[in-house]
Amino acid sequence: MPDVAELTILPLRGIPEIREGDDLVAVIAAAATLRDGDILVVTSKIVSKAEGRMIAADDRADAIEAESARIVATSADGRVRIVESRLGIIAAAAGVDASNTPEGTVLLLPVDPDGSARALAAGLRAATGAQVGVIVSDTLGRAWRDGQTDSAIGAAGVHVFEDYRGGVDSAGRPLVVTLPCVADELAAAADLVKRKTTGVPVAVVRGRPDLVGDLDLPGARSIVRERERDLFHTGSHESWEAGYAAGLAAAREG
Amino acid sequence: MPDVAELTILPLRGIPEIREGDDLVAVIAAAATLRDGDILVVTSKIVSKAEGRMIAADDRADAIEAESARIVATSADGRVRIVESRLGIIAAAAGVDASNTPEGTVLLLPVDPDGSARALAAGLRAATGAQVGVIVSDTLGRAWRDGQTDSAIGAAGVHVFEDYRGGVDSAGRPLVVTLPCVADELAAAADLVKRKTTGVPVAVVRGRPDLVGDLDLPGARSIVRERERDLFHTGSHESWEAGYAAGLAAAREG
Numbered sequence: 249m250p251d252v253a254e255l256t257i258l259p260l261r262g263i264p265e266i267r268e269g270d271d272l273v274a275v276i277a278a279a280a281t282l283r284d285g286d287i288l289v290v291t292s293k294i295v296s297k298a299e300g301r302m303i304a305a306d307d308r309a310d311a312i313e314a315e316s317a318r319i320v321a322t323s324a325d326g327r328v329r330i331v332e333s334r335l336g337i338i339a340a341a342a343g344v345d346a347s348n349t350p351e352g353t354v355l356l357l358p359v360d361p362d363g364s365a366r367a368l369a370a371g372l373r374a375a376t377g378a379q380v381g382v383i384v385s386d387t388l389g390r391a392w393r394d395g396q397t398d399s400a401i402g403a404a405g406v407h408v409f410e411d412y413r414g415g416v417d418s419a420g421r422p423l424v425v426t427l428p429c430v431a432d433e434l435a436a437a438a439d440l441v442k443r444k445t446t447g448v449p450v451a452v453v454r455g456r457p458d459l460v461g462d463l464d465l466p467g468a469r470s471i472v473r474e475r476e477r478d479l480f481h482t483g484s485h486e487s488w489e490a491g492y493a494a495g496l497a498a499a500r501e502g
Numbered sequence: 503m504p505d506v507a508e509l510t511i512l513p514l515r516g517i518p519e520i521r522e523g524d525d526l527v528a529v530i531a532a533a534a535t536l537r538d539g540d541i542l543v544v545t546s547k548i549v550s551k552a553e554g555r556m557i558a559a560d561d562r563a564d565a566i567e568a569e570s571a572r573i574v575a576t577s578a579d580g581r582v583r584i585v586e587s588r589l590g591i592i593a594a595a596a597g598v599d600a601s602n603t604p605e606g607t608v609l610l611l612p613v614d615p616d617g618s619a620r621a622l623a624a625g626l627r628a629a630t631g632a633q634v635g636v637i638v639s640d641t642l643g644r645a646w647r648d649g650q651t652d653s654a655i656g657a658a659g660v661h662v663f664e665d666y667r668g669g670v671d672s673a674g675r676p677l678v679v680t681l682p683c684v685a686d687e688l689a690a691a692a693d694l695v696k697r698k699t700t701g702v703p704v705a706v707v708r709g710r711p712d713l714v715g716d717l718d719l720p721g722a723r724s725i726v727r728e729r730e731r732d733l734f735h736t737g738s739h740e741s742w743e744a745g746y747a748a749g750l751a752a753a754r755e756g
Contacts, residue, residue, distance in 0.1 A: 255511040255695050257709075321733040330733060338646040347680065387680070391645040391734035392592040393653070394727050395663050395683030397690070409649050412698050426601065426641070426698055429649030436651070437691030440710055441509050444666055444680055455511075456694055473648045479575040479584060480645035483733045487741035494742075495749020 255455035259441040259448040260288075266449075268300035273371030276450060282378040285457020287406055288368070289438030291449040292357055292386045293348060295364045295402075301356040308344060308354050315342035315356060321483025330389075330483065333357065336472040337401055339388050347444075358384065361402025362467030369405040369463055381406030381460040384468070385435035387444075391480055398439035400431035403468040407431075407459045430459055431468055509709035513695040513702040514542075520703075522554035527625030530704060536632040539711020541660055542622070543692035545703040546611055546640045547602060549618045549656075555610040562598060562608050569596035569610060575737025584643075584737065587611065590726040591655055593642050601698075612638065615656025616721030623659040623717055635660030635714040638722070639689035641698075645734055652693035654685035657722040661685075661713045684713055685722055 262279045266272070272294065280288070296302070303311055312331065320338055321330040331342040335357065343357040358364045361384045369382040384402030389395075400408060408431035415426075438451035475481045482490075516533045520526070526548065534542070550556070557565055566585065574592055575584040585596040589611065597611040612618045615638045623636040638656030643649075654662060662685035669680075692705035729735045736744075 253695075254513065255691075257509040257511070257691070259508065323733060328733070387682070392727055392732060393683065393686070393725050395681040395686075395725065397651075397683055397686050399647070410697070415698075427649040428641070428693060428698065429647065429651055430694065432647070432649075432651050433690040433694050436687040437509075437511070437694060439682060440684065440687050440691060440707075441507075443664075444669075444682065453694075471647050471649065473646055478646060479577060479582070479737045479739065480734045482738045482741075484736045484738070484741040485733065487736075487738040488745035488748075491742035491745025491747075492749040492752075493745075495746040495751075496753050497749075498746075499750050499753030 253455050255437075255453065257437055257441050258452045258454065260450040260452060261448065263294070263447075263449055266294040266297040268297065268302070270298045272298050272368060273375055276368070277372060277375040279450070280452060282372065282376045282380050282452065283454065284379045285454070285460050286378060287381040287383060287434055287453040287456065287460060288372070289383045289385050289435055289442070289451050289453060290365075290368065291442060292361060292384050292401055293345065293355060294449045295358045295361070295384055296355045299358055299364070301358060302349060302353045303356065305346065305352050305354050308346070311354065311356060312342050312344050315344060320481070321486055324485075335361065335401065336469065337386075337388070339386070343386060357386065357401065362404065362469055363402075365402035365404035365467065366463055373405070379405070379460055383431055383434055383438075385438065387439075397432075398435040400435045400468040400471065403431050405460060405463045405465065406434075407461055407465060408468055408471055410459070429471055430456075431471060434459075507709050509691075509707065511691055511695050512706045512708065514704040514706060515702065517548070517701075517703055520548040520551040522551065522556070524552045526552050526622060527629055530622070531626060531629040533704070534706060536626065536630045536634050536706070537708065538633045539708070539714050540632060541635040541637060541688055541707040541710065541714060542626070543637045543639050543689055543696070543705050543707060544619075544622065545696060546615060546638050546655055547599065547609060548703045549612045549615070549638055550609045553612055553618070555612060556603060556607045557610065559600065559606050559608050562600070565608065565610060566596050566598050569598060574735070575740055578739075589615065589655065590723065591642070593640070597640060611640065611655065616658065616723055617656075619656035619658035619721065620717055627659070633659070633714055637685055637688055637692075639692065641693075651686075652689040654689045654722040654725060657685050659714060659717045659719065660688075661715055661719060662722055662725055664713070683725055684710075685725060
């Protein structure tokens with residue numbers, strides 16, 4: 249039985265407002281005293297700002313269009329549009345964000361959140377000597393449940409899944425289907441100290457060093473379910489409409 | 503700006519194997535030193551065991567049937583069945599669980615997880631004098647993302663949502679759509695110390711006393727999105743098939 253220790257989640261204070269071109273490694277290293285096995289959860293918003301992903305709000309509709317691979321579902325009143333982004337992530341408005349940005353601007357997600365996480369983890373390991381993992385988080389809605397939780401959209405140097413497949417439970421029986429997405433759980437946990445209005449964009453999770461590993465572990469892209477295996481790849485209404493059209497066409501041909 | 507403090511998640515050690523009729527309040531009160539504002543995350547499994555929700559594994563198929571309100575989606579090979587349970591929760595196999603139970607048995611979810619949480623919170627407040635909140639958690643899969651995270655299926659004495667609607671961001675702009683489901687984030691955070699194979703069914707989250715409140719706050723049932731507002735209430739394939747049948751019928755009638 250592995251040792252079970254307590255977990256501490258520390259808000260990182262003193263992170264200034266981030267602007268395009270800022271060196272996030274230097275900013276975070278200056279604000280944190282990091283230890284081996286620490287996992288940093290970094291709000292994607294500051295990664296986007298550092299990477300210059302801010303655009304004029306007037307271009308928001310075009311930006312959502314550009315960030316979208318396809319529309320997954322639209323609410324009956326047309327106000328909610330769930331989109332698969334070019335990153336494969338299914339989210340409202342393709343992750344284009346208008347809160348906590350300067351007036352008249354919106355933020356796009358980082359171009360490559362796993363790459364951003366890798367650069368941060370490599371930089372922080374070099375700068376501090378501590379073997380840390382990095383998660384880039386975003387606030388995502390979900391099917392079936394109201395509200396949002398923070399999830400991992402980028403990860404490096406950290407296991408995104410804790411793989412019990414092949415393991416056994418406390419009664420010695422196989423744990424066949426259990427694949428906890430610890431990256432999403434870490435992102436959710438960190439949100440409890442980062443919150444939305446307190447200007448704390450980074451939290452450090454201390455107490456699960458077993459989850460920290462090589463920089464080339466699979467990133468958060470590996471969490472995204474392939475469309476072929478996703479039983480909810482398209483909204484119920486949109487699927488029904490497509491089926492209806494196919495039924496009509498089949499009847500006319502037959 | 504609210505004060506941002508660190509969060510600590512403590513595994514509760516020394517919880518014995520739970521059997522039908524066990525007094526969970528007494529067991530948890532004996533294992534924990536609780537403080538005002540602590541939030542206990544209790545794995546639904548031990549609540550089910552205490553409530554005698556264990557049945558013979560031979561009856562598993564019947565049990566899933568009995569626990570199901572409707573089938574939401576079935577995988578092409580028929581092995582994965584996503585079901586809306588009588589609790590409104592959408593989950594594989596209606597939450598009927600065969601891991602960490604005695605050989606030859608399966609566990610059903612508690613009859614009323616919000617009621618179970620309320621009884622635990624009331625009992626623990628009376629037994630310890632500490633104003634605590636309680637979340638009953640279960641491991642749930644999700645649409646679009648692989649793996650599972652722990653979520654709240656029962657809650658009492660704790661705010662399940664942190665409502666920023668009507669609030670403003672750090673630039674003073676309205677936070678219109680932000681409704682973090684802190685109950686699910688607390689459940690996810692606790693899973694990072696409870697894990698699946700370590701026999702730690704309860705964790706204490708310390709550091710968000712602002713989320714603890716009256717026992718009659720809305721429970722976890724309020725997290726479940728009403729079907730009418732759920733854009734993914736039925737699987738893509740099932741919706742397509744229903745639409746196809748309707749299209750055929752319409753063509754024949756027309």
